[in-house]
Amino acid sequence: MSGAVPAARGAGPYLTPAQAFDALYAYCAPALVRQAYLLTGRRDLAHESVERAFQRAWDHWPEVARDPDPAGWVRAAAHDWALSPWHRLRRRHRRPEPPPPEEDDRALLDALLGLAPPYRRTLVLYDGVGLDLPETAAETEASTRATAGRLMLAREVIAERLPELADPGELHDRLAELASTGRTRAAEPAAVRGGSERRARLWTRTAAAVTVVLIGSTAMTLHTAPTHYVPPVPPGETVRGVPPRVAPGPLSDEQRELRDRLRKALLDGPERLSPQAR
Secondary structure (H helix, E strand, O other), rough: OOOOOOOOOOOOOOOOHHHHHHHHHHHHHHHHHHHHHHOOOOHHHHHHHHHHHHHHHHHOOOHHHHHOOOHHHHHHHHHHHHHHHHHHHHHHEEEEEEEOOOHHHHHHHHHHHOOHHHHHHHHHHHHHOOOHHHHHHHHOOOHHHHHHHHHHHHHHHHHHHHHHHHHHHHHHHHHHHHOOOOOOOOOHHHHHHHHHHHHHHHHHHHHHHHHHHHHHHHHHHHHHOOOOOOOOOOOHHHHHHHOOOOOHHHHOHHHHHHHHHHHHHHHHHOHHHHOOOO
């Protein structure tokens, strides 16, 4: 279901990036959609995974174009997206997918989806795509020994539920038949490139907006921040030995009489209390 990209017939020695991308997409996308369907059991998610993988490839096209295996680069990206655990939180992926029409296909798909994602991916790469054990181990980021263990366990689970698929050759053929059921047509390469460019422009605008906000907040902070060190006010201390302040009580008759005399003396008192001109 995959392999190296063949050289284009009648093509010149040089291709534009768009032409090279379109050639890779035309060769790999249909097979990748079928593989992603085996990994997820959902046709819409399979198409989305392949489109996102090729959009990412177009974003990093110089790196992908220089890769020894561009098809493997895109395949790894599509499988990673298809098996992402975040899809279970999306509302549209909570609705059940219509099962395959044939009973044998439904049984095989249920057995595949019953495997843990690393085991399912190992089985699809080895028995479905046809990679050898070291290539499968490299793509799943596991050791060769761990990959062999996953493959053997996955085969045992499939054979236990479907004894007629105990033969690896028969399992390969049945996986190919299951992957070909339903809608597996990929989008046009120009639409995928356009989607990648729109996402890149959106991310660029978002990054520019965030940069402007950060610059504005930094300028506001510099404008309002103090220019010198202001020591904090120390907490108050209790002063001991000072008698409490007592409020005055009501005046007695003698005190009121003295108050009245003093008030009169301030107005009509002796000369020493009122300055006189000389």
